[in-house]
Amino acid sequence: MTQLAEDNLEQFLDQARQTRGAAWLRPWRQAALERLAATGLPDTHQEEWRFTNINPIVRTRFVRPSSYSIEAAALADYTLDVGTEIVLVNGHWCRPLSRKEDGLLGVEIASLAQALEQRRPALLRHLEQVQAQHDGPFADLNAASFEDGVWIHLAPGTQLRRPIHLLICSRAEDGRAVITHPRIVVVAEEGSSAQIIETYAPAGGDYFTNTVVEVSLGCEARLEHSKMQQEALTAYHIGGTRVTVGKGAHYVSNSASLGSALTRNDLNVSLAGETASASLHGLTLIGGRQHVDNHTLLEHAQPGCPSLELYKAVLADRASGVFKGKILVRPGAQKTDSKQTSRTLLLSDDATMNAMPALEIYADDVKCTHGSTTGPLDEEQVFYLRSRGLHLDAARHVLTYAFAADVTGRIRTEPVRRRLEEIMAAQHGLPRDLRIAQG
Amino acid sequence: MPLLEIENLHARVAGPGGRQILKGLDLVINAGEVHAIMGPNGSGKSTLAQVLAGRETYEVTEGRVRLDGKDLLDMDPEERCREGVFLAFQYPVEIPGVSTSYFLKAALNAVRKHRGLEELDAMDFLRLVKEKMKLLEMDASFMNRAVNEGFSGGEKKRNEVFQLAVLEPRLAILDETDSGLDIDALRIVAGGVNALRSAERSMLVVTHYQRLLNYIVPDFVHVLMDGRIVKSGNKSLALELEAQGYAGVEAAAV
Numbered sequence: 075m076t077q078l079a080e081d082n083l084e085q086f087l088d089q090a091r092q093t094r095g096a097a098w099l100r101p102w103r104q105a106a107l108e109r110l111a112a113t114g115l116p117d118t119h120q121e122e123w124r125f126t127n128i129n130p131i132v133r134t135r136f137v138r139p140s141s142y143s144i145e146a147a148a149l150a151d152y153t154l155d156v157g158t159e160i161v162l163v164n165g166h167w168c169r170p171l172s173r174k175e176d177g178l179l180g181v182e183i184a185s186l187a188q189a190l191e192q193r194r195p196a197l198l199r200h201l202e203q204v205q206a207q208h209d210g211p212f213a214d215l216n217a218a219s220f221e222d223g224v225w226i227h228l229a230p231g232t233q234l235r236r237p238i239h240l241l242i243c244s245r246a247e248d249g250r251a252v253i254t255h256p257r258i259v260v261v262a263e264e265g266s267s268a269q270i271i272e273t274y275a276p277a278g279g280d281y282f283t284n285t286v287v288e289v290s291l292g293c294e295a296r297l298e299h300s301k302m303q304q305e306a307l308t309a310y311h312i313g314g315t316r317v318t319v320g321k322g323a324h325y326v327s328n329s330a331s332l333g334s335a336l337t338r339n340d341l342n343v344s345l346a347g348e349t350a351s352a353s354l355h356g357l358t359l360i361g362g363r364q365h366v367d368n369h370t371l372l373e374h375a376q377p378g379c380p381s382l383e384l385y386k387a388v389l390a391d392r393a394s395g396v397f398k399g400k401i402l403v404r405p406g407a408q409k410t411d412s413k414q415t416s417r418t419l420l421l422s423d424d425a426t427m428n429a430m431p432a433l434e435i436y437a438d439d440v441k442c443t444h445g446s447t448t449g450p451l452d453e454e455q456v457f458y459l460r461s462r463g464l465h466l467d468a469a470r471h472v473l474t475y476a477f478a479a480d481v482t483g484r485i486r487t488e489p490v491r492r493r494l495e496e497i498m499a500a501q502h503g504l505p506r507d508l509r510i511a512q513g
Numbered sequence: 514m515p516l517l518e519i520e521n522l523h524a525r526v527a528g529p530g531g532r533q534i535l536k537g538l539d540l541v542i543n544a545g546e547v548h549a550i551m552g553p554n555g556s557g558k559s560t561l562a563q564v565l566a567g568r569e570t571y572e573v574t575e576g577r578v579r580l581d582g583k584d585l586l587d588m589d590p591e592e593r594c595r596e597g598v599f600l601a602f603q604y605p606v607e608i609p610g611v612s613t614s615y616f617l618k619a620a621l622n623a624v625r626k627h628r629g630l631e632e633l634d635a636m637d638f639l640r641l642v643k644e645k646m647k648l649l650e651m652d653a654s655f656m657n658r659a660v661n662e663g664f665s666g667g668e669k670k671r672n673e674v675f676q677l678a679v680l681e682p683r684l685a686i687l688d689e690t691d692s693g694l695d696i697d698a699l700r701i702v703a704g705g706v707n708a709l710r711s712a713e714r715s716m717l718v719v720t721h722y723q724r725l726l727n728y729i730v731p732d733f734v735h736v737l738m739d740g741r742i743v744k745s746g747n748k749s750l751a752l753e754l755e756a757q758g759y760a761g762v763e764a765a766a767v
Contacts, residue, residue: 453569458606460590461566461599462616462676463623469591472619476610483610 075114079132083115089138089253090218096190102205106217113211122210125396125428126338126367131310136253136282139164139244144277146171149241152275152304154489157236158183163277164244165254166222171241180232180266186223186257196227200261200290204316209286209340213314216255216286223257228266230292237269237487244309246279258287260297264320267296269487274313276306276333287315291323293347298326300490305333307362314340321347321376328485329368330494331358337366345372345379345407356385357481357494359501360393361421367396372414374407374440383414386481388474389425400432403440410440418448419477421470475499516715517542517565517585517684522576523740524564531572534560536740538576542684545712549726550719551751552737553759558719559603561737562688565717566600567593580684594620595627597683601673601690608660613672616660617642617679624680645678649705666693674705685709686717691725703728723755736762 075083090107115132116123142163149171153159157175160183161168167185174183182194189197208214224240244254260270274283283305291297305311311334319325331337343352358366372381387395397416418427431444451473459469475498482498485491517540524535534557542548552558564571565578567590578585580596588596608616621641622632633641642656649671661669670690677685687706691699706729710716718729726734726748734750735742736759744750744762754762 454606455608457568457590458602458608459616461594461602462620462680463591463594463627464619465591465623466589468619468623472611472616473608476608479610 075117076132079115079117082132083111085135086215086219087111090215092138093219093221095187095221098193099190102201103218106214109208110211110214110218113214115211122369122398125394126336126365128336130336131282134251134280134282137247137250139247139252139254141247142166142168144168144171144243144245148277149243149275152241152243152273154237154239154271154273154493156239156271156489159239159241160224162223162240162242162256164252165220165256167224175236178234180229181234181268182225182227183238184225186225186259187221189225194225194227196261196263197225197259200259200288203290203318204288207316209314209316209342212284212312213286216257216284216314220255220257220286223259226258226260226270228262228268228295230263230265232263232266232268234268237271237489239271239273239489241273241275242283242285243275243277244281244283245277246281249279251280251282253282253284256283256285258285260287260289262289262291262295262297264292265294266292269298269300271300271302271487271490273302274305274311274333276304276309280306280308282310283312285311285313287313289315289317289325291317291319291325293321293323295320295323297324298328298487300328300485300487301330302490302493303329303331303333303337303339307333307335307364309334311337313338315342317341317343317352318346319343319350319352322349323347324350325352326486327352327354328487328490329354329356331356331360331366331368332497334366335364337364338369339367340369340371342371343373344375345381346375348376349378350376351379352381353484354381354383354385355481355484356397357478358385358387358389358395359478359498360388360395361390363392365394369398371400371402372412374401374403374410374412377406377408377410379407380411381413384481384484385416386478387418387427388421388478389418389427390421392422392424394425395427397427397429398432399430399444400434401442401444403435403437403442405436407437408439410437410442412440412442414444416446417477419474420448420450421474514544515541516544516581517717518577518579520577522561522564522578523574524560524571525574527570527572533574534571534740535564538737538741540735540742542715542717544715546733547710547716547718547729547731549731549734549751550717550737551721551723551734551754554721556737557740558721558737559688562600562603562686562717562719565593565598565686566590591623594680594682595624599677599680599682599685601670601677601685601687603688603692605661605669605673607662607664609662611660612656613658613660614642614656617656617676620676621679642679645675648678648708649675650701651675667695667698670694671698671702674702678705678709681709683713684715684717686719688719689721690718691720691722699725699728723751726751738763
């Protein structure tokens with residue numbers, strides 16, 4: 075680590091030591107803090123961070139926020155048409171802006187700080203199960219530093235009809251960049267099903283969101299989990315998501331990276347019960363000098379689990395992208411059926427992509443495939459459209475839209491799909507009601 | 514009145530060391546005429562079709578092409594389409610993720626706007642499309658499929674002629690539209706083309722075989738060899754070619 079990084083780490087550790095919250099959590103926080111102090115902040119010499127340089131974060135002096143309120147109007151562009159919308163401001167539950175759908179049964183949606191104070195039994199059971207998991211320095215920083223977040227518990231058999239939207243926004247204070255540590259814990263018990271959306275949104279100024287999301291699915295549970303990263307272009311976003319999928323349960327991740335100057339997502343999904351399944355959809359749409367690094371880990375720990383992964387990126391200008399998709403098939407995870415695809419469209423000669431599939435297979439009766447392509451638009455397709463009267467720019471836009479719509483078309487959480495398609499259409503100067511894609 | 518005038522056209526594959534393919538081609542097509550261009554493999558038939566459509570993989574090194582008196586070579590591909598040039602591709606391109614209906618509506622409205630016509634709304638567009646689909650005996654589900662994706666060879670060719678019917682160009686260039694068609698599909702496709710013949714619309718039919726010309730009967734037939742037209746005649750020239758082969762015609766032409 076450089077001196078700068080050392081100084082920055084010292085400050086993070088100092089800030090973490092002042093974290094408020096349930097007293098009984100202190101030993102757990104202390105352990106995370108000690109791990110972080112020992113490992114330090116990552117640099118590009120480490121394999122997992124080879125293509126993502128966190129120097130811009132290290133160079134910035136972030137302060138902890140002290141205010142957690144905001145005008146509703148500031149979030150107008152990010153609210154969604156859902157029944158339940160919970161707003162976090164600088165990592166804290168914002169009561170005035172949050173609303174829950176009437177008549178919700180079998181689901182608990184609460185401030186994480188409050189749930190921890192109250193020692194909710196399901197939350198304690200969950201924490202016990204995950205306490206041995208260590209997901210790296212930024213997850214440790216979050217564990218040592220978070221003060222609030224969201225706790226969602228779905229009782230067995232609960233079927234939510236409308237999505238839950240978590241709108242997580244951050245803003246600078248007195249012109250100083252802040253660091254926020256939102257934490258979200260979702261436990262979906264046996265046979266429950268829901269759609270949960272996280273939106274990360276700007277509320278003014280520079281900031282760094284260091285978020286952690288933990289998800290646990292019981293037997294036969296189903297969750298479609300969407301993440302819309304729409305941070306400010308001057309912000310930084312590091313997000314760790316850890317998911318445990320129980321027997322026969324089905325997990326879907328839709329992860330869209332649109333904003334932030336520097337983004338690192340770690341999505342770790344463990345298929346921990348027989349015939350558990352997962353579909354991971356990723357879409358990165360960036361330009362300027364934005365950088366997005368998606369690391370995914372799909373762990374097949376039990377036999378008979380299918381998984382499908384499709385990550386697509388559209389990189390314009392000088393944007394850079396990273397995709398590292400690891401599939402880990404544990405001994406005994408026979409009949410694993412896993413398919414991974416990563417495709418990147420480069421809209422400029424200056425955009426770069428590093429895509430790395432990584433298969434680790436310790437069982438012998440498995441089917442694992444992966445494919446990765448990176449390149450510009452197909453000139454034959456462009457010419458075909460032009461030969462039918464479409465302007466060169468229109469042809470490029472249509473093809474770019476169609477490339478990305480391959481991902482959005484798989485999203486079943488309607489407000490997310492619609493929002494993404496609106497954003498895509500707007501980026502390409504197309505009418506908002508446009509349906510280029512088939513179906 | 515000439516619609517298309519090609520004068521001493523030379524073209525080569527773009528890029529360093531690109532092969533010269535067209536070596537001084539002359540051709541005049543009047544409004545309402547159907548011309549067939551025949552020739553052996555590698556004679557430059559498809560290159561001519563692509564050059565006229567504005568494909569940038571070919572570079573015009575000499576000569577002129579005028580459409581209705583305007584310099585065609587000066588126009589972008591989309592402008593040529595809007596001015597009324599339509600190329601039915603030999604190998605239609607698959608465009609995954611873009612529905613045929615969106616694609617066709619965007620194309621039609623681009624052309625209509627250029628012609629000073631109002632853009633069609635969804636209802637009028639559907640009405641028009643249905644009528645044209647009947648012409649080519651196509652299924653309605655076709656409009657919701659991605660452009661050419663997963664289409665059979667015959668379906669792709671039929672789609673080309675369908676687009677031709679919708680866009681109503683002044684000059685239709687059919688590049689080996691018969692290749693890959695069975696006899697029933699050929700009859701349907703040719704029927705579609707024939708229905709589009711009119712006193713204002715000209716056609717340039719590029720084909721390797723005489724078979725297509727039994728269905729689309731040309732006013733003129735030209736033999737293209739080594740980048741130039743070596744012989745022109747009426748429809749009986751096609752039969753002559755069928756009997757003697759290109760070698761025979763070449764021997765006679767020299």
